[in-house]
Amino acid sequence: MRERDSGQGSGRGGRDRRQDAPSGRGVRPNTGGSRPAWQERVARPIDYDKPKSPPIPDEITEKDLELGIRVQLKTLTPENAEKVARHLAMVSILHDQDPELAHQHALAAAERAGRIGMVRETVGVTAYGIGDFALALRELLTYRRISGSNDQVPLMVDCERGLGRPERGLELGREVDRTKLSPEVRVNLAIVMSGARLDLGQNELALAELQIPELNPEKVFDYSAPLFHAYAETLSVLGRDEESKRWRRLAERAEQAYSGYSSPEDEVFSVLEEIEIPEFVEKPVEREAWKREARDDR
Numbered sequence: 001m002r003e004r005d006s007g008q009g010s011g012r013g014g015r016d017r018r019q020d021a022p023s024g025r026g027v028r029p030n031t032g033g034s035r036p037a038w039q040e041r042v043a044r045p046i047d048y049d050k051p052k053s054p055p056i057p058d059e060i061t062e063k064d065l066e067l068g069i070r071v072q073l074k075t076l077t078p079e080n081a082e083k084v085a086r087h088l089a090m091v092s093i094l095h096d097q098d099p100e101l102a103h104q105h106a107l108a109a110a111e112r113a114g115r116i117g118m119v120r121e122t123v124g125v126t127a128y129g130i131g132d133f134a135l136a137l138r139e140l141l142t143y144r145r146i147s148g149s150n151d152q153v154p155l156m157v158d159c160e161r162g163l164g165r166p167e168r169g170l171e172l173g174r175e176v177d178r179t180k181l182s183p184e185v186r187v188n189l190a191i192v193m194s195g196a197r198l199d200l201g202q203n204e205l206a207l208a209e210l211q212i213p214e215l216n217p218e219k220v221f222d223y224s225a226p227l228f229h230a231y232a233e234t235l236s237v238l239g240r241d242e243e244s245k246r247w248r249r250l251a252e253r254a255e256q257a258y259s260g261y262s263s264p265e266d267e268v269f270s271v272l273e274e275i276e277i278p279e280f281v282e283k284p285v286e287r288e289a290w291k292r293e294a295r296d297d298r
Contacts, residue, residue, distance in 0.1 A: 053108035064089035117146035133162035154188035166196035225254040
């Protein structure tokens with residue numbers, strides 16, 4: 001009987017080909033160091049012109065970002081969350097003194113965490129700060145889609161104004177149920193809606209937009225001064241100068257009441273003087289809107 005070579009027989013008279021079979025480990029072909037074809041298909045193309053992320057000083061840590069915001073990054077890996085938090089901390093530090101650099105840090109955060117609504121909101125706000133209204137509007141719309149929040153609708157309306165589209169801004173503002181907005185957001189929305197009316201030469205309607213329950217000097221909050229100033233400016237446009245001066249004085253007194261004062265959010269001041277407080281009234285239906293409604297009722 002022929003002696004079988006060790007490791008060569010199969011036990012059934014044939015050649016053992018297991019040594020030629022795949023081992024279960026991928027063997028990279030010798031292609032001069034390039035990646036496998038499947039990696040080339042799924043990998044993002046390298047953008048050599050892409051700007052680098054702005055540097056972050058070593059002393060800035062993720063703890064420089066408030067805890068409530070850091071919690072929203074918990075879906076990221078710890079290393080990525082730390083980097084994003086540090087970029088967002090830089091946005092907070094630079095927002096007033098260097099808006100352009102703050103925006104670059106916001107973009108860097110979005111590169112790492114673009115699916116987090118708060119990050120997209122930050123990009124939108126910083127874009128608005130440097131006058132890039134198209135980007136700001138796009139990012140804030142994305143933020144609203146992710147979060148379901150209408151808190152940035154006033155900024156979105158103002159972006160439409162910045163893009164020369166006040167009519168679209170008014171449409172956007174009218175879509176929102178204002179009773180569900182916080183008083184501060186409601187005030188900001190009234191101010192930008194009034195501005196859009198002024199852009200269109202609708203001065204009386206601009207004044208009506210500002211006649212909301214918060215236009216009341218009996219109880220003054222930190223958002224009252226901007227509302228009073230807007231009301232005074234609109235009265236001035238309408239030629240009602242004496243009323244405008246009175247409301248401007250109220251705005252200045254409201255600013256003084258809050259200047260340098262730290263207090264609980266629900267604390268209010270009274271700056272009431274002898275002035276007629278406008279009654280809150282429903283906005284008059286515009287002629288074209290009224291015509292449309294009449295046609296629909298037929």
